[in-house]
Amino acid sequence: MHVLVLGAAGMVGRKLTERLLKDGRLGNREISGMTLQDVVAPEKPAKAPMPVKVVASDFAHAGAAAGLLADRPEVIFHLAAIVSGEAEAEFDKGYRINLDGTRYLIEAIRHLGGGYKPRLVFTSSIAVFGAPFPEKIGDEFFHTPLTSYGTQKLICELLINDYTRKGMLEGISIRLPTICVRPGKPNKAASGFFSNIIREPLAGHEAVLPVSEDVRHWHATPKSAVGFLVHAATMDLGTVGARRNLSMPGLSATVGEQIAALDRVAGKNVVARIKRVPDQSIISIVNGWPRDFSTERAKKLGFTTAEKTFDDIIRIHIEDELGGNFAR
Amino acid sequence: MHVLVLGAAGMVGRKLTERLLKDGRLGNREISGMTLQDVVAPEKPAKAPMPVKVVASDFAHAGAAAGLLADRPEVIFHLAAIVSGEAEAEFDKGYRINLDGTRYLIEAIRHLGGGYKPRLVFTSSIAVFGAPFPEKIGDEFFHTPLTSYGTQKLICELLINDYTRKGMLEGISIRLPTICVRPGKPNKAASGFFSNIIREPLAGHEAVLPVSEDVRHWHATPKSAVGFLVHAATMDLGTVGARRNLSMPGLSATVGEQIAALDRVAGKNVVARIKRVPDQSIISIVNGWPRDFSTERAKKLGFTTAEKTFDDIIRIHIEDELGGNFAR
Numbered sequence: 001m002h003v004l005v006l007g008a009a010g011m012v013g014r015k016l017t018e019r020l021l022k023d024g025r026l027g028n029r030e031i032s033g034m035t036l037q038d039v040v041a042p043e044k045p046a047k048a049p050m051p052v053k054v055v056a057s058d059f060a061h062a063g064a065a066a067g068l069l070a071d072r073p074e075v076i077f078h079l080a081a082i083v084s085g086e087a088e089a090e091f092d093k094g095y096r097i098n099l100d101g102t103r104y105l106i107e108a109i110r111h112l113g114g115g116y117k118p119r120l121v122f123t124s125s126i127a128v129f130g131a132p133f134p135e136k137i138g139d140e141f142f143h144t145p146l147t148s149y150g151t152q153k154l155i156c157e158l159l160i161n162d163y164t165r166k167g168m169l170e171g172i173s174i175r176l177p178t179i180c181v182r183p184g185k186p187n188k189a190a191s192g193f194f195s196n197i198i199r200e201p202l203a204g205h206e207a208v209l210p211v212s213e214d215v216r217h218w219h220a221t222p223k224s225a226v227g228f229l230v231h232a233a234t235m236d237l238g239t240v241g242a243r244r245n246l247s248m249p250g251l252s253a254t255v256g257e258q259i260a261a262l263d264r265v266a267g268k269n270v271v272a273r274i275k276r277v278p279d280q281s282i283i284s285i286v287n288g289w290p291r292d293f294s295t296e297r298a299k300k301l302g303f304t305t306a307e308k309t310f311d312d313i314i315r316i317h318i319e320d321e322l323g324g325n326f327a328r
Numbered sequence: 329m330h331v332l333v334l335g336a337a338g339m340v341g342r343k344l345t346e347r348l349l350k351d352g353r354l355g356n357r358e359i360s361g362m363t364l365q366d367v368v369a370p371e372k373p374a375k376a377p378m379p380v381k382v383v384a385s386d387f388a389h390a391g392a393a394a395g396l397l398a399d400r401p402e403v404i405f406h407l408a409a410i411v412s413g414e415a416e417a418e419f420d421k422g423y424r425i426n427l428d429g430t431r432y433l434i435e436a437i438r439h440l441g442g443g444y445k446p447r448l449v450f451t452s453s454i455a456v457f458g459a460p461f462p463e464k465i466g467d468e469f470f471h472t473p474l475t476s477y478g479t480q481k482l483i484c485e486l487l488i489n490d491y492t493r494k495g496m497l498e499g500i501s502i503r504l505p506t507i508c509v510r511p512g513k514p515n516k517a518a519s520g521f522f523s524n525i526i527r528e529p530l531a532g533h534e535a536v537l538p539v540s541e542d543v544r545h546w547h548a549t550p551k552s553a554v555g556f557l558v559h560a561a562t563m564d565l566g567t568v569g570a571r572r573n574l575s576m577p578g579l580s581a582t583v584g585e586q587i588a589a590l591d592r593v594a595g596k597n598v599v600a601r602i603k604r605v606p607d608q609s610i611i612s613i614v615n616g617w618p619r620d621f622s623t624e625r626a627k628k629l630g631f632t633t634a635e636k637t638f639d640d641i642i643r644i645h646i647e648d649e650l651g652g653n654f655a656r
Contacts, residue, residue, distance in 0.1 A: 142470040151490040162479040
């Protein structure tokens, strides 16, 4: 079977690609070929067990999607997006990429013909929720995005649900928790500091904490995120019903709890590298974000995390990204 | 102040226009001019107390909105839509009119410049909700449209919320209950029978009931709908906050209760004109529809109905549409 990954050069895209190359299969089906797309060319894997095509293209260009479907991928991972901070600052760009791009994709799928009906796994976001909300957001709490990014993600969920209901594709949208610890360089996501305050000190660098320690947030490791994506691509969708948009399991922690876990796992010297520099624009965006979830539906449908505590999150980062070492 | 009504030739559009012409004002401001738009030319009012422009145009044509904004209307009532049954049968047409049309409109508003920021009153629908839901749907219950129409309406709500949040317009979306008794001829709405079984027998005609008597649904008179629109156009939006999409108050009744009310108000001969002809396609659409609501937020914000019982609904129809008489 052919697999298409949109947004393959992003962090989750690269982690997912690594996993697919390592497994060589999705569920019980062998992967016979892959197409990796992003706005910048994703890295061509060195020793892939199957033919891998690498495509650099503007996902939000009206004609782009048809070419990406040339191999009739049976599974499409749609991770392409511009992040929350950028979508908020660049209104038109956000709608063009995060909304129009998805619409071009599902229209191209619909018009391919010949009974083509791929599994479309869309990465949505907990930014579909907006304050005020209960301390734990349940599976039936309503959606009020308070950012353009959250609005665009929710609209895509709705479109994918409707196209699925009409039999035009087999869609499922999963709302990832904030990925922590996010490897690599800081990006424009307003949520970046949740990872920065762990990753940078472990690498011997200073990190800026722009909010107070009582800010609570919802986290999952890159490993768990990839696990969710693979499960979404392989699970029996017959039991999901019409509600194809699901909040994924995660771990709720305050910034203070994150720092305490860092202290336990890595010690005081590492924690001392966190500098407090309040940033009102980050504070006001983060204030509207969810803090904790009850994700019973996703759990019943077999979505599971790799971590049980924030200490686990830090240990998984040290193991997967730092070869077991850090700057003491 | 100039007022623009989009979808002015539809039933609610005509009722709203009548009210605005009669009042000559919206809240404490005089209406200095009106533009009435629809895909077919709305009827030119005979004795309007202000200049009235009548426009026939395709609302979903990219360039159409800019011309409609030429008089810089300070209030825009956006009632333009194709109905649920038609949007379900004609997928592309539904998205073009119910989604793209709204997007063209809000983009045209945004780009008009000179500090233009009109009040945009959007008529949404309870079709944003989908089964299973609680017997009474509360203000924080999540949205799962199970029709393309409901999907399109919800996406428009989200867009209007986001454009409002960004300061590009002053939007408010109100979800009307099913309008009952709807005057005029049956249209393609799957909900048509709720009105047909009252209106047609009162006019001496047979009516078809395609569902069973235990079907419960959520109703408001045309008079209440117009009242909601006027209130949405004139209320202080400062107290509404970020959640600009509101379910309107209404009356919950079963088809059996509708028929019992018809019996009380108009008698057995009238009721005998209802013929039971089950229609599976209508039954399956209506099964996914809400039955009852708790609309505390809207009530607190001053939205009120003109009717307290289904008997009132029938009496209002007889008074407003039939000059106080019906076919006994």
